[in-house]
Amino acid sequence: MPDxxxxxxxxAGERSDGTxxxxxxxxxRADGSAEGPVTALPRRNPRPALLASLLGDTLDPGYAExxxxxxxxxxxxxxxxxxxxLWYLAAGVLAxxxxxxxxxxxxxxxxxxxxxxxxxxLDDVQSAQHRADELAASASDLxxxxxxxxxxxxxARPLATVQALERAGGLTAVHGPGxxxxxxxxxxxxxxxxxxxxxxxxxVNGLWASGAEAVTVGGVRLQTTSAIRQAGGAILxxxxxxxxxxxxxxxxxxxxxxxxxxxxxxxxxFSAFASLYGIRFDLTAQPDLTMPAAAAPxxxxxxxxxxxx
Amino acid sequence: MYAALALLxxxxxxxxxxxxxxxxxxxxxxxxxIAALDAVFGxxxxxxxxxxxxxxxxxxFVANVLVAALxxxxxxxxxxxxxxxxxxxxxxxxxxFGNVAAIRRHIFKA
Numbered sequence: 001m002p003d004x005x006x007x008x009x010x011x012a013g014e015r016s017d018g019t020x021x022x023x024x025x026x027x028x029r030a031d032g033s034a035e036g037p038v039t040a041l042p043r044r045n046p047r048p049a050l051l052a053s054l055l056g057d058t059l060d061p062g063y064a065e066x067x068x069x070x071x072x073x074x075x076x077x078x079x080x081x082x083x084x085x086l087w088y089l090a091a092g093v094l095a096x097x098x099x100x101x102x103x104x105x106x107x108x109x110x111x112x113x114x115x116x117x118x119x120x121x122l123d124d125v126q127s128a129q130h131r132a133d134e135l136a137a138s139a140s141d142l143x144x145x146x147x148x149x150x151x152x153x154x155x156a157r158p159l160a161t162v163q164a165l166e167r168a169g170g171l172t173a174v175h176g177p178g179x180x181x182x183x184x185x186x187x188x189x190x191x192x193x194x195x196x197x198x199x200x201x202x203x204v205n206g207l208w209a210s211g212a213e214a215v216t217v218g219g220v221r222l223q224t225t226s227a228i229r230q231a232g233g234a235i236l237x238x239x240x241x242x243x244x245x246x247x248x249x250x251x252x253x254x255x256x257x258x259x260x261x262x263x264x265x266x267x268x269x270f271s272a273f274a275s276l277y278g279i280r281f282d283l284t285a286q287p288d289l290t291m292p293a294a295a296a297p298x299x300x301x302x303x304x305x306x307x308x309x
Numbered sequence: 310m311y312a313a314l315a316l317l318x319x320x321x322x323x324x325x326x327x328x329x330x331x332x333x334x335x336x337x338x339x340x341x342x343i344a345a346l347d348a349v350f351g352x353x354x355x356x357x358x359x360x361x362x363x364x365x366x367x368x369x370f371v372a373n374v375l376v377a378a379l380x381x382x383x384x385x386x387x388x389x390x391x392x393x394x395x396x397x398x399x400x401x402x403x404x405x406f407g408n409v410a411a412i413r414r415h416i417f418k419a
Contacts, residue, residue, distance in 0.1 A: 054400065058407025059358070060351050060369045067360035085363035092367035093312045096345040097319020099374075103342045105323055106330045 136295045143171065143293075167213070170223035170294035174214050177254040178289045179207070179261065183270065184245035184280035195279060197230035199269060203248060204228065206266030211257050212250035216291050218242025223294035238295065245280060249289050258285055316349070336385065337378040340394060343401045344373040350408040357415040377401070 150159055166172050181203070185194050200217065207215050215222045220237040229236045235246065250257065261267055267283075274281040330338060348370035355361040377397045384393030413419070 054403060055407065058351075058404045058411065059354055060365065062365040062369055063351075063355040063358070063360045063362055066362035066365045070362075088363035088367045089312055090315045092348070092363065092370055093315040094319040095367075096349055096370060097316040097321075098323045099319075099338075099341045099345045101320040101323020102330060103323075103338045104320075106335070106338060 139295070140293045170214060170221050170226075173291060173293045174251060175288060175290040176213075176251040177285070177287050178212070178214075178249060178251035179257060180284050180286045180289065181248040181250075182245050182280060182282040183248065186278045194233075195273070197228050197235060199266075199273070200228050200235065200246070200248075202269060203266035206261055206264030207248070207250040207252075207257075210252070210260030210264055212252040214251045214291050216247075216249045218246045218248075219292075221291050221294035226294070249286070249291065251289050251291065254285060312352075336390070336394070337381060340377040340381055340397055341374050343398050343405075344370065344377055347373065347401045347404050347408075350405050350412065354408045354411045354415070357412060373401075 147159075147163070163172070167174060183195060183200075183203070204215055204217060204222065217228060217237045218235070218240075220226075220240050220242060222237070226238045227236075231241075234241050234243075236242075250261075261283075270279070270281045273279045348366065351369070352361060352366045355366075380397060381390055381394045384390040
């Protein structure tokens with residue numbers, strides 16, 4: 001370091017006139033005090049004057065000038081000058097300390113505020129999600145009550161049709177044999193090993209096409225209006241974020257589901273990804289899968305009749 | 310000695326008086342802090358070089374703060390405020406490093 005800063009030490013007076021920084025010939029030579037004779041060859045790659053002064057003139061040249069002036073000029077009485085200097089020094093150092101203290105204070109004051117806002121927002125999000133979960137659970141409960149009441153009222157024949165439709169629409173919890181697929185992006189891959197929402201859509205469509213009767217993605221039961229979307233790096237299934245690795249489960253006839261699925265485009269794409277990019281793609285047959293009911297559909301045009309009680 | 314006491318007093322006052330920083334000053338506070346540190350280390354080095362001068366110290370500190378603030382202000386008006394404050398921090402940071410290295414050489418002779 002010292003030999004790269006030829007004028008860092010002891011030559012402040014020489015630099016006070018500012019001639020070292022830019023010599024007329026544009027080259028900056030080592031001044032020879034530390035490294036050999038003064039007749040050193042000019043540097044091959046002259047350091048630009050701006051950078052040289054930036055790296056070399058770390059001390060304010062004013063100090064050297066003032067020192068030179070003091071040496072030349074016989075000022076007022078030494079004690080008076082000393083007193084004035086002390087006042088200057090005290091005021092300046094106090095100002096410096098004030099700036100540092102105020103800045104530290106301001107930073108310390110603003111940091112907890114930022115943190116508080118952040119955690120409050122997180123709490124809001126969590127409580128909203130919690131409430132959404134509760135409401136969905138109560139909706140499922142109410143739907144079950146309605147079904148049992150209808151069954152008790154003796155509407156068995158039409159109800160069977162309704163139940164079949166509801167099962168197909170994902171409105172009731174189901175269990176049965178099926179397939180479990182686990183997918184995950186390639187490890188450490190940011191560009192090529194990323195699975196997109198369209199890939200998952202293709203996979204799920206392949207499952208439906210090969211005879212699946214119920215499908216969950218990341219534990220979220222798909223219904224007729226479900227969407228698999230991507231928001232940044234996260235996958236949203238019915239606006240619920242699911243996390244990698246994503247487990248896709250499908251219930252269906254064990255004899256045909258697996259065989260049909262292997263022939264679908266989704267399976268082909270994912271097995272190609274697995275061999276080309278090293279993504280994780282595990283397909284296992286499961287004897288008994290349990291799936292929750294999907295969230296009750298939003299009724300946009302229907303509304304509850306006023307209760308006449 | 311007195312300087313260290315005054316510095317300490319300034320920091321303590323700044324910490325405990327809790328002055329409210331006006332919003333328009335807030336962007337310039339980091340710049341002022343860097344300029345203050347630069348002034349402190351420059352003054353210390355000049356002291357060790359036996360060429361310290363209180364007037365130069367004060368004037369260079371105030372002028373550096375004002376110039377740095379002016380540069381950042383201009384940058385804010387022209388849409389390059391962040392980059393210019395980075396430039397100010399880099400330049401003053403290099404100076405701080407150089408001065409601290411010189412102080413280290415003075416103290417440890419290494």
